[in-house]
Amino acid sequence: MLTSLPITRRDTCNDNKTLFTSSARQSGEFIELNVQKDISDSPLYNKDLAPTSIKQRTWHKGNVAALWVGMAICVPTYTLGGVLTSYFGLSVVEALITILIANIIVLIPLTLNAFAGTKYGIPFPVLLRSSFGLYGSNIPCLIRAVVACGWFGIQTLFGGIACHLLLSTVSQSWASLGSIGEVYGFFIFLALNLYVVIKGANSIKKLENWSAPILLTSGIGLMLWALPQINLQELLLSKVARPETDSPVPYFMAGITAMVGFWATLSLNIPDFSRFVKSQKDQVIGQVIGLPLTMFFFAALGVVLTSASVSLVGEAVSDPINLIGKINDPLIVIIAMILIIIATVSTNSASNIVSPTNDFQNMAPKLISEKRGVLLTGFIGVLIMSWELMKKMHWIESDISTEALFSNWLLGYSSLLGPIAGIMIVDYFVINKQQLDLPSLYKTGGSYANINYQGMIAFFLPALLTISTLVTDEMHWFYDYAWFTGSLTGAFIYYVLKK
Numbered sequence: 001m002l003t004s005l006p007i008t009r010r011d012t013c014n015d016n017k018t019l020f021t022s023s024a025r026q027s028g029e030f031i032e033l034n035v036q037k038d039i040s041d042s043p044l045y046n047k048d049l050a051p052t053s054i055k056q057r058t059w060h061k062g063n064v065a066a067l068w069v070g071m072a073i074c075v076p077t078y079t080l081g082g083v084l085t086s087y088f089g090l091s092v093v094e095a096l097i098t099i100l101i102a103n104i105i106v107l108i109p110l111t112l113n114a115f116a117g118t119k120y121g122i123p124f125p126v127l128l129r130s131s132f133g134l135y136g137s138n139i140p141c142l143i144r145a146v147v148a149c150g151w152f153g154i155q156t157l158f159g160g161i162a163c164h165l166l167l168s169t170v171s172q173s174w175a176s177l178g179s180i181g182e183v184y185g186f187f188i189f190l191a192l193n194l195y196v197v198i199k200g201a202n203s204i205k206k207l208e209n210w211s212a213p214i215l216l217t218s219g220i221g222l223m224l225w226a227l228p229q230i231n232l233q234e235l236l237l238s239k240v241a242r243p244e245t246d247s248p249v250p251y252f253m254a255g256i257t258a259m260v261g262f263w264a265t266l267s268l269n270i271p272d273f274s275r276f277v278k279s280q281k282d283q284v285i286g287q288v289i290g291l292p293l294t295m296f297f298f299a300a301l302g303v304v305l306t307s308a309s310v311s312l313v314g315e316a317v318s319d320p321i322n323l324i325g326k327i328n329d330p331l332i333v334i335i336a337m338i339l340i341i342i343a344t345v346s347t348n349s350a351s352n353i354v355s356p357t358n359d360f361q362n363m364a365p366k367l368i369s370e371k372r373g374v375l376l377t378g379f380i381g382v383l384i385m386s387w388e389l390m391k392k393m394h395w396i397e398s399d400i401s402t403e404a405l406f407s408n409w410l411l412g413y414s415s416l417l418g419p420i421a422g423i424m425i426v427d428y429f430v431i432n433k434q435q436l437d438l439p440s441l442y443k444t445g446g447s448y449a450n451i452n453y454q455g456m457i458a459f460f461l462p463a464l465l466t467i468s469t470l471v472t473d474e475m476h477w478f479y480d481y482a483w484f485t486g487s488l489t490g491a492f493i494y495y496v497l498k499k
Contacts, residue, residue: 046365051121064286066212070346078302089242102259117271124269125362131427136451145356152352153381160186166337419490458494
Protein backbone atom coordinates (compact mmCIF):
# COMPACT_ATOMS: atom_id res chain seq x y z
CA MET A 1 0.00 0.00 0.00
CA LEU A 2 1.27 3.47 -0.90
CA THR A 3 1.40 5.88 2.05
CA SER A 4 2.58 9.47 2.29
CA LEU A 5 5.40 10.37 4.66
CA PRO A 6 5.05 13.86 6.19
CA ILE A 7 8.42 15.56 5.87
CA THR A 8 8.01 19.00 7.44
CA ARG A 9 5.20 20.92 9.16
CA ARG A 10 5.08 23.29 6.20
CA ASP A 11 4.14 20.34 3.92
CA THR A 12 0.91 19.64 5.83
CA CYS A 13 -0.19 23.01 7.27
CA ASN A 14 -0.90 24.91 4.10
CA ASP A 15 -2.88 23.36 1.25
CA ASN A 16 -1.62 25.84 -1.35
CA LYS A 17 2.02 25.22 -0.43
CA THR A 18 1.43 21.46 -0.45
CA LEU A 19 0.53 21.66 -4.12
CA PHE A 20 4.08 22.88 -4.86
CA THR A 21 5.96 20.96 -2.15
CA SER A 22 7.55 17.57 -2.83
CA SER A 23 6.94 14.64 -0.53
CA ALA A 24 8.21 11.12 0.01
CA ARG A 25 5.89 8.14 -0.26
CA GLN A 26 6.50 4.64 1.07
CA SER A 27 5.47 1.41 -0.64
CA GLY A 28 6.68 -1.72 1.11
CA GLU A 29 10.45 -1.43 1.57
CA PHE A 30 10.72 1.35 -1.04
CA ILE A 31 10.61 5.13 -0.70
CA GLU A 32 9.49 7.10 -3.76
CA LEU A 33 9.74 10.85 -4.35
CA ASN A 34 6.72 12.83 -5.51
CA VAL A 35 8.49 15.69 -7.32
CA GLN A 36 6.83 19.09 -7.26
CA LYS A 37 7.97 22.58 -8.29
CA ASP A 38 10.19 23.15 -5.23
CA ILE A 39 12.50 20.33 -6.35
CA SER A 40 12.07 20.40 -10.11
CA ASP A 41 13.26 24.04 -10.08
CA SER A 42 16.11 23.34 -7.64
CA PRO A 43 19.70 23.68 -8.97
CA LEU A 44 20.45 20.37 -7.23
CA TYR A 45 18.01 18.35 -9.34
CA ASN A 46 17.76 16.87 -12.81
CA LYS A 47 15.86 13.86 -14.08
CA ASP A 48 18.98 11.68 -14.33
CA LEU A 49 19.91 12.20 -10.66
CA ALA A 50 16.28 11.91 -9.54
CA PRO A 51 15.30 8.84 -7.50
CA THR A 52 14.13 5.95 -9.63
CA SER A 53 10.40 5.28 -9.51
CA ILE A 54 9.20 1.96 -8.16
CA LYS A 55 8.31 0.92 -11.74
CA GLN A 56 11.94 1.46 -12.77
CA ARG A 57 13.29 -0.85 -10.06
CA THR A 58 13.16 -4.07 -12.06
CA TRP A 59 16.62 -5.66 -11.67
CA HIS A 60 16.49 -9.06 -9.98
CA LYS A 61 19.37 -11.05 -8.45
CA GLY A 62 20.21 -12.60 -11.82
CA ASN A 63 20.68 -9.13 -13.34
CA VAL A 64 22.90 -8.06 -10.43
CA ALA A 65 24.98 -11.25 -10.69
CA ALA A 66 25.33 -10.74 -14.47
CA LEU A 67 26.48 -7.16 -13.85
CA TRP A 68 29.31 -8.41 -11.64
CA VAL A 69 30.26 -11.20 -14.03
CA GLY A 70 30.52 -8.62 -16.81
CA MET A 71 32.61 -6.26 -14.68
CA ALA A 72 34.86 -8.91 -13.11
CA ILE A 73 35.87 -10.66 -16.34
CA CYS A 74 38.47 -8.30 -17.78
CA VAL A 75 42.18 -8.11 -18.59
CA PRO A 76 43.24 -6.75 -15.14
CA THR A 77 41.43 -9.62 -13.36
CA TYR A 78 43.22 -12.11 -15.63
CA THR A 79 46.60 -10.75 -14.49
CA LEU A 80 45.87 -10.61 -10.73
CA GLY A 81 47.32 -14.05 -9.96
CA GLY A 82 50.56 -13.14 -11.70
CA VAL A 83 50.74 -9.81 -9.87
CA LEU A 84 50.34 -11.47 -6.46
CA THR A 85 52.95 -14.13 -7.17
CA SER A 86 55.50 -11.83 -8.84
CA TYR A 87 55.21 -8.62 -6.80
CA PHE A 88 53.69 -9.75 -3.50
CA GLY A 89 55.74 -12.92 -3.04
CA LEU A 90 52.78 -15.28 -2.68
CA SER A 91 52.53 -18.83 -3.98
CA VAL A 92 49.89 -19.66 -6.59
CA VAL A 93 47.63 -21.24 -3.94
CA GLU A 94 48.14 -18.29 -1.56
CA ALA A 95 47.40 -15.83 -4.38
CA LEU A 96 44.11 -17.49 -5.33
CA ILE A 97 43.01 -17.76 -1.68
CA THR A 98 43.91 -14.07 -1.24
CA ILE A 99 41.72 -13.09 -4.20
CA LEU A 100 38.77 -15.10 -2.87
CA ILE A 101 39.03 -13.76 0.70
CA ALA A 102 39.53 -10.14 -0.46
CA ASN A 103 36.41 -10.26 -2.61
CA ILE A 104 34.37 -11.73 0.25
CA ILE A 105 35.62 -8.87 2.44
CA VAL A 106 34.77 -6.20 -0.15
CA LEU A 107 31.21 -7.57 -0.28
CA ILE A 108 30.63 -5.95 3.13
CA PRO A 109 30.90 -2.28 2.02
CA LEU A 110 29.37 -3.18 -1.35
CA THR A 111 26.16 -4.60 0.09
CA LEU A 112 25.91 -2.04 2.91
CA ASN A 113 26.35 1.01 0.66
CA ALA A 114 23.87 -0.52 -1.82
CA PHE A 115 21.07 -0.48 0.80
CA ALA A 116 20.28 3.24 0.51
CA GLY A 117 20.28 3.09 -3.29
CA THR A 118 17.77 0.23 -3.26
CA LYS A 119 15.48 1.75 -0.62
CA TYR A 120 15.44 5.36 -1.87
CA GLY A 121 16.34 4.90 -5.55
CA ILE A 122 19.14 7.48 -5.32
CA PRO A 123 22.56 7.41 -7.03
CA PHE A 124 25.93 7.69 -5.28
CA PRO A 125 26.36 11.51 -5.49
CA VAL A 126 22.93 12.16 -3.97
CA LEU A 127 23.59 9.71 -1.12
CA LEU A 128 26.86 11.56 -0.40
CA ARG A 129 24.87 14.77 0.21
CA SER A 130 23.80 13.33 3.55
CA SER A 131 27.35 12.76 4.88
CA PHE A 132 29.28 15.53 3.05
CA GLY A 133 26.63 18.20 2.42
CA LEU A 134 24.59 19.26 -0.58
CA TYR A 135 27.57 20.98 -2.21
CA GLY A 136 30.35 19.41 -0.16
CA SER A 137 29.51 16.09 -1.84
CA ASN A 138 31.23 17.36 -4.98
CA ILE A 139 34.68 16.85 -3.41
CA PRO A 140 34.44 13.05 -2.87
CA CYS A 141 32.48 12.79 -6.12
CA LEU A 142 35.29 14.37 -8.14
CA ILE A 143 37.90 12.25 -6.35
CA ARG A 144 35.94 9.14 -7.35
CA ALA A 145 35.40 10.44 -10.88
CA VAL A 146 39.12 10.99 -11.55
CA VAL A 147 39.86 7.37 -10.59
CA ALA A 148 37.14 6.12 -12.96
CA CYS A 149 38.30 8.31 -15.85
CA GLY A 150 41.86 7.01 -15.41
CA TRP A 151 40.76 3.37 -15.48
CA PHE A 152 38.44 4.14 -18.38
CA GLY A 153 41.40 5.39 -20.43
CA ILE A 154 43.50 2.32 -19.58
CA GLN A 155 40.71 -0.17 -20.32
CA THR A 156 39.93 1.63 -23.58
CA LEU A 157 43.59 1.23 -24.55
CA PHE A 158 43.29 -2.55 -23.94
CA GLY A 159 40.08 -2.66 -25.95
CA GLY A 160 41.63 -0.63 -28.77
CA ILE A 161 44.51 -3.09 -29.07
CA ALA A 162 42.00 -5.95 -29.23
CA CYS A 163 40.06 -4.14 -31.98
CA HIS A 164 43.30 -3.59 -33.90
CA LEU A 165 44.33 -7.27 -33.67
CA LEU A 166 40.86 -8.38 -34.74
CA LEU A 167 40.83 -6.11 -37.79
CA SER A 168 44.46 -6.97 -38.61
CA THR A 169 43.51 -10.65 -38.75
CA VAL A 170 40.83 -10.06 -41.39
CA SER A 171 42.54 -7.21 -43.30
CA GLN A 172 46.18 -7.08 -44.36
CA SER A 173 45.89 -3.37 -45.15
CA TRP A 174 44.75 -2.70 -41.57
CA ALA A 175 47.62 -4.82 -40.23
CA SER A 176 50.06 -2.63 -42.18
CA LEU A 177 48.99 0.35 -40.06
CA GLY A 178 50.94 -1.02 -37.09
CA SER A 179 50.61 1.01 -33.90
CA ILE A 180 48.56 3.65 -35.76
CA GLY A 181 45.87 0.98 -36.14
CA GLU A 182 45.86 0.65 -32.34
CA VAL A 183 44.99 4.35 -32.08
CA TYR A 184 42.12 3.93 -34.53
CA GLY A 185 41.04 0.86 -32.54
CA PHE A 186 41.12 2.99 -29.37
CA PHE A 187 38.55 5.41 -30.79
CA ILE A 188 36.40 2.60 -32.22
CA PHE A 189 36.30 0.99 -28.80
CA LEU A 190 35.67 4.38 -27.15
CA ALA A 191 32.61 4.91 -29.34
CA LEU A 192 31.24 1.45 -28.45
CA ASN A 193 31.48 2.20 -24.72
CA LEU A 194 29.94 5.66 -24.92
CA TYR A 195 27.07 4.39 -27.07
CA VAL A 196 26.13 1.69 -24.53
CA VAL A 197 26.01 4.12 -21.59
CA ILE A 198 24.24 6.94 -23.46
CA LYS A 199 21.45 4.45 -24.24
CA GLY A 200 20.79 4.25 -20.47
CA ALA A 201 20.70 1.78 -17.58
CA ASN A 202 18.49 -0.66 -19.49
CA SER A 203 21.14 -0.87 -22.22
CA ILE A 204 23.79 -1.79 -19.62
CA LYS A 205 21.42 -4.36 -18.11
CA LYS A 206 20.89 -6.00 -21.52
CA LEU A 207 24.62 -5.96 -22.30
CA GLU A 208 25.55 -7.64 -19.01
CA ASN A 209 22.73 -10.22 -19.28
CA TRP A 210 23.85 -11.09 -22.81
CA SER A 211 27.61 -11.09 -22.21
CA ALA A 212 27.75 -12.88 -18.83
CA PRO A 213 26.81 -16.41 -20.05
CA ILE A 214 29.05 -16.05 -23.13
CA LEU A 215 32.05 -14.99 -21.05
CA LEU A 216 31.51 -17.66 -18.40
CA THR A 217 31.07 -20.42 -21.00
CA SER A 218 34.19 -19.25 -22.84
CA GLY A 219 36.18 -19.13 -19.60
CA ILE A 220 35.16 -22.68 -18.65
CA GLY A 221 36.07 -23.86 -22.15
CA LEU A 222 39.50 -22.21 -21.96
CA MET A 223 40.14 -23.76 -18.53
CA LEU A 224 39.24 -27.25 -19.78
CA TRP A 225 41.50 -26.74 -22.83
CA ALA A 226 44.46 -25.37 -20.86
CA LEU A 227 44.58 -27.83 -17.93
CA PRO A 228 45.93 -30.76 -20.00
CA GLN A 229 48.69 -28.44 -21.31
CA ILE A 230 50.26 -27.94 -17.88
CA ASN A 231 51.59 -29.86 -14.91
CA LEU A 232 49.05 -28.71 -12.31
CA GLN A 233 50.93 -30.18 -9.33
CA GLU A 234 54.14 -28.45 -10.38
CA LEU A 235 52.27 -25.16 -10.86
CA LEU A 236 50.64 -25.29 -7.43
CA LEU A 237 53.93 -26.19 -5.72
CA SER A 238 56.01 -23.60 -7.59
CA LYS A 239 58.61 -21.71 -5.54
CA VAL A 240 57.49 -18.45 -3.96
CA ALA A 241 59.21 -15.15 -4.79
CA ARG A 242 60.06 -14.28 -1.16
CA PRO A 243 62.80 -15.29 1.30
CA GLU A 244 62.09 -18.78 2.60
CA THR A 245 62.60 -17.69 6.22
CA ASP A 246 60.01 -14.90 6.01
CA SER A 247 56.55 -15.31 7.49
CA PRO A 248 53.85 -15.31 4.78
CA VAL A 249 51.50 -13.16 6.92
CA PRO A 250 52.80 -9.66 5.90
CA TYR A 251 52.80 -10.68 2.23
CA PHE A 252 49.33 -12.14 2.57
CA MET A 253 47.95 -9.01 4.28
CA ALA A 254 49.53 -6.70 1.67
CA GLY A 255 47.94 -8.82 -1.06
CA ILE A 256 44.55 -8.72 0.69
CA THR A 257 44.73 -4.92 0.88
CA ALA A 258 45.62 -4.60 -2.80
CA MET A 259 42.83 -6.94 -3.88
CA VAL A 260 40.24 -5.16 -1.72
CA GLY A 261 41.39 -1.93 -3.35
CA PHE A 262 40.61 -3.46 -6.76
CA TRP A 263 36.87 -2.94 -6.16
CA ALA A 264 37.12 -0.20 -3.51
CA THR A 265 35.82 2.36 -5.99
CA LEU A 266 32.71 0.30 -6.81
CA SER A 267 32.00 -0.12 -3.09
CA LEU A 268 31.37 3.65 -3.08
CA ASN A 269 29.19 4.10 -6.14
CA ILE A 270 27.27 0.81 -5.98
CA PRO A 271 24.04 2.86 -5.36
CA ASP A 272 24.33 3.93 -9.03
CA PHE A 273 23.22 0.36 -9.84
CA SER A 274 21.32 -0.77 -6.72
CA ARG A 275 18.80 2.05 -7.33
CA PHE A 276 17.37 -0.14 -10.13
CA VAL A 277 17.09 -3.35 -8.05
CA LYS A 278 13.66 -4.67 -7.04
CA SER A 279 14.53 -5.62 -3.41
CA GLN A 280 17.31 -5.63 -0.81
CA LYS A 281 17.36 -9.42 -0.99
CA ASP A 282 18.03 -9.31 -4.72
CA GLN A 283 20.92 -6.86 -4.44
CA VAL A 284 22.59 -8.86 -1.65
CA ILE A 285 22.17 -12.31 -3.22
CA GLY A 286 23.12 -11.01 -6.68
CA GLN A 287 26.37 -9.52 -5.43
CA VAL A 288 27.25 -12.58 -3.33
CA ILE A 289 26.72 -14.86 -6.34
CA GLY A 290 28.31 -12.61 -8.96
CA LEU A 291 31.51 -11.22 -7.46
CA PRO A 292 33.74 -13.57 -5.38
CA LEU A 293 33.46 -16.73 -7.46
CA THR A 294 33.84 -14.90 -10.79
CA MET A 295 36.96 -13.08 -9.60
CA PHE A 296 38.43 -16.30 -8.19
CA PHE A 297 37.71 -18.33 -11.33
CA PHE A 298 38.96 -15.80 -13.86
CA ALA A 299 42.14 -15.05 -11.86
CA ALA A 300 42.76 -18.82 -11.71
CA LEU A 301 42.20 -18.98 -15.46
CA GLY A 302 44.87 -16.30 -15.91
CA VAL A 303 47.36 -18.32 -13.83
CA VAL A 304 46.61 -21.54 -15.76
CA LEU A 305 46.75 -19.92 -19.22
CA THR A 306 49.97 -18.07 -18.39
CA SER A 307 51.52 -21.41 -17.46
CA ALA A 308 50.06 -23.07 -20.58
CA SER A 309 51.49 -20.31 -22.78
CA VAL A 310 54.95 -21.89 -22.39
CA SER A 311 53.86 -24.93 -24.38
CA LEU A 312 51.61 -22.85 -26.62
CA VAL A 313 53.97 -20.07 -27.78
CA GLY A 314 57.28 -21.02 -26.14
CA GLU A 315 57.27 -18.40 -23.37
CA ALA A 316 55.23 -17.37 -20.32
CA VAL A 317 52.90 -14.52 -21.33
CA SER A 318 50.68 -13.03 -18.62
CA ASP A 319 48.77 -10.58 -20.84
CA PRO A 320 45.93 -12.37 -22.71
CA ILE A 321 45.99 -9.88 -25.59
CA ASN A 322 49.71 -10.38 -26.23
CA LEU A 323 49.32 -14.14 -25.77
CA ILE A 324 46.60 -14.39 -28.40
CA GLY A 325 48.57 -12.05 -30.67
CA LYS A 326 51.34 -14.67 -30.80
CA ILE A 327 49.00 -17.45 -31.98
CA ASN A 328 49.15 -18.15 -35.72
CA ASP A 329 45.63 -19.56 -36.09
CA PRO A 330 43.44 -16.69 -37.47
CA LEU A 331 40.16 -18.29 -36.34
CA ILE A 332 41.34 -18.57 -32.73
CA VAL A 333 42.56 -14.97 -32.80
CA ILE A 334 39.26 -13.66 -34.21
CA ILE A 335 37.11 -15.52 -31.65
CA ALA A 336 39.39 -14.59 -28.75
CA MET A 337 39.53 -10.91 -29.67
CA ILE A 338 35.74 -10.72 -30.00
CA LEU A 339 35.45 -12.19 -26.50
CA ILE A 340 38.03 -9.75 -25.10
CA ILE A 341 36.21 -6.82 -26.72
CA ILE A 342 32.87 -7.99 -25.23
CA ALA A 343 34.47 -8.47 -21.81
CA THR A 344 36.17 -5.08 -21.82
CA VAL A 345 33.08 -3.20 -23.05
CA SER A 346 30.94 -4.79 -20.33
CA THR A 347 33.55 -3.91 -17.68
CA ASN A 348 34.35 -0.42 -18.89
CA SER A 349 30.83 0.81 -19.52
CA ALA A 350 29.51 -0.29 -16.12
CA SER A 351 32.44 0.30 -13.77
CA ASN A 352 34.25 3.26 -15.38
CA ILE A 353 31.62 5.42 -17.10
CA VAL A 354 28.42 5.30 -15.04
CA SER A 355 30.00 6.70 -11.86
CA PRO A 356 31.85 9.72 -13.31
CA THR A 357 28.81 10.52 -15.45
CA ASN A 358 26.68 10.87 -12.30
CA ASP A 359 29.52 12.59 -10.40
CA PHE A 360 29.94 15.28 -13.06
CA GLN A 361 26.18 15.85 -13.14
CA ASN A 362 26.23 16.40 -9.39
CA MET A 363 28.44 19.48 -9.90
CA ALA A 364 25.84 21.30 -12.01
CA PRO A 365 22.69 19.20 -12.57
CA LYS A 366 20.96 21.88 -14.65
CA LEU A 367 23.95 22.25 -17.00
CA ILE A 368 25.36 18.70 -17.23
CA SER A 369 22.93 16.05 -18.44
CA GLU A 370 23.65 12.33 -18.54
CA LYS A 371 24.77 12.55 -22.19
CA ARG A 372 27.12 15.45 -21.45
CA GLY A 373 28.48 13.59 -18.42
CA VAL A 374 29.24 10.54 -20.59
CA LEU A 375 30.99 12.67 -23.23
CA LEU A 376 32.98 14.51 -20.54
CA THR A 377 34.13 11.16 -19.12
CA GLY A 378 35.23 10.04 -22.58
CA PHE A 379 37.08 13.30 -23.20
CA ILE A 380 39.01 13.07 -19.91
CA GLY A 381 39.82 9.40 -20.61
CA VAL A 382 41.28 10.36 -23.99
CA LEU A 383 43.17 13.25 -22.40
CA ILE A 384 44.72 10.96 -19.78
CA MET A 385 45.93 8.51 -22.43
CA SER A 386 46.92 11.19 -24.97
CA TRP A 387 50.66 10.70 -24.32
CA GLU A 388 50.39 6.99 -25.13
CA LEU A 389 48.27 7.69 -28.21
CA MET A 390 50.76 10.25 -29.54
CA LYS A 391 53.56 7.70 -29.06
CA LYS A 392 51.62 5.16 -31.12
CA MET A 393 51.05 7.79 -33.82
CA HIS A 394 54.86 8.38 -33.87
CA TRP A 395 54.33 12.04 -33.05
CA ILE A 396 56.62 11.81 -30.01
CA GLU A 397 59.41 9.48 -28.89
CA SER A 398 59.39 8.38 -25.25
CA ASP A 399 60.18 5.37 -23.05
CA ILE A 400 57.54 6.44 -20.51
CA SER A 401 54.59 4.04 -20.38
CA THR A 402 51.46 6.06 -19.58
CA GLU A 403 49.55 2.85 -18.97
CA ALA A 404 52.04 1.66 -16.30
CA LEU A 405 52.36 5.15 -14.83
CA PHE A 406 48.64 5.65 -14.35
CA SER A 407 48.03 2.05 -13.22
CA ASN A 408 50.51 2.45 -10.34
CA TRP A 409 49.24 5.93 -9.48
CA LEU A 410 45.60 4.87 -9.53
CA LEU A 411 46.25 1.90 -7.24
CA GLY A 412 47.81 4.23 -4.68
CA TYR A 413 45.18 6.89 -5.25
CA SER A 414 42.36 4.38 -4.74
CA SER A 415 43.68 3.71 -1.24
CA LEU A 416 42.55 7.22 -0.27
CA LEU A 417 38.92 6.27 -0.93
CA GLY A 418 38.63 4.06 2.16
CA PRO A 419 37.50 6.89 4.48
CA ILE A 420 34.61 7.74 2.15
CA ALA A 421 33.25 4.18 2.39
CA GLY A 422 33.51 4.19 6.20
CA ILE A 423 31.81 7.58 6.48
CA MET A 424 28.94 6.55 4.18
CA ILE A 425 28.22 3.39 6.16
CA VAL A 426 28.30 5.11 9.58
CA ASP A 427 26.18 8.01 8.34
CA TYR A 428 23.43 5.82 6.89
CA PHE A 429 23.28 2.94 9.37
CA VAL A 430 24.45 4.47 12.67
CA ILE A 431 23.73 8.20 12.56
CA ASN A 432 20.58 8.22 10.42
CA LYS A 433 19.44 4.66 11.21
CA GLN A 434 18.52 4.08 7.53
CA GLN A 435 16.15 7.08 7.48
CA LEU A 436 16.84 9.88 4.98
CA ASP A 437 14.85 13.05 4.29
CA LEU A 438 14.53 12.35 0.57
CA PRO A 439 13.13 15.73 -0.59
CA SER A 440 15.83 17.61 1.37
CA LEU A 441 18.57 15.81 -0.60
CA TYR A 442 17.49 17.80 -3.66
CA LYS A 443 17.00 21.32 -2.28
CA THR A 444 18.61 23.78 0.10
CA GLY A 445 17.02 24.87 3.37
CA GLY A 446 16.01 21.37 4.41
CA SER A 447 17.59 18.80 6.71
CA TYR A 448 21.06 18.87 5.15
CA ALA A 449 23.76 21.54 5.29
CA ASN A 450 25.44 22.85 2.17
CA ILE A 451 28.73 21.52 3.58
CA ASN A 452 28.91 18.84 6.27
CA TYR A 453 32.18 19.72 7.97
CA GLN A 454 32.18 16.56 10.10
CA GLY A 455 32.29 14.49 6.92
CA MET A 456 35.04 16.65 5.45
CA ILE A 457 37.22 16.36 8.56
CA ALA A 458 36.62 12.60 8.81
CA PHE A 459 37.76 12.20 5.20
CA PHE A 460 40.75 14.52 5.09
CA LEU A 461 42.38 13.51 8.40
CA PRO A 462 42.97 9.83 7.50
CA ALA A 463 43.75 10.78 3.88
CA LEU A 464 46.44 13.24 5.02
CA LEU A 465 47.76 10.68 7.51
CA THR A 466 48.06 8.12 4.71
CA ILE A 467 50.00 10.57 2.54
CA SER A 468 52.26 11.66 5.41
CA THR A 469 53.18 8.07 6.31
CA LEU A 470 54.16 7.50 2.70
CA VAL A 471 56.28 10.67 2.54
CA THR A 472 57.97 10.36 5.95
CA ASP A 473 58.21 6.54 6.00
CA GLU A 474 56.88 6.59 9.58
CA MET A 475 54.01 4.24 10.48
CA HIS A 476 54.29 2.80 6.98
CA TRP A 477 51.79 0.10 7.94
CA PHE A 478 49.07 2.75 7.83
CA TYR A 479 49.73 3.17 4.08
CA ASP A 480 50.35 -0.54 3.45
CA TYR A 481 46.85 -1.32 4.72
CA ALA A 482 45.43 2.04 3.63
CA TRP A 483 41.94 0.92 2.64
CA PHE A 484 41.35 -0.80 5.99
CA THR A 485 43.05 1.84 8.15
CA GLY A 486 41.45 4.68 6.19
CA SER A 487 37.91 3.32 6.24
CA LEU A 488 38.02 2.44 9.95
CA THR A 489 39.65 5.76 10.93
CA GLY A 490 37.23 7.79 8.81
CA ALA A 491 34.24 5.92 10.24
CA PHE A 492 35.44 6.41 13.83
CA ILE A 493 36.21 10.14 13.43
CA TYR A 494 32.85 10.77 11.74
CA TYR A 495 30.97 8.93 14.49
CA VAL A 496 32.75 10.87 17.24
CA LEU A 497 32.19 14.24 15.54
CA LYS A 498 28.50 13.57 14.89
CA LYS A 499 27.89 12.35 18.43
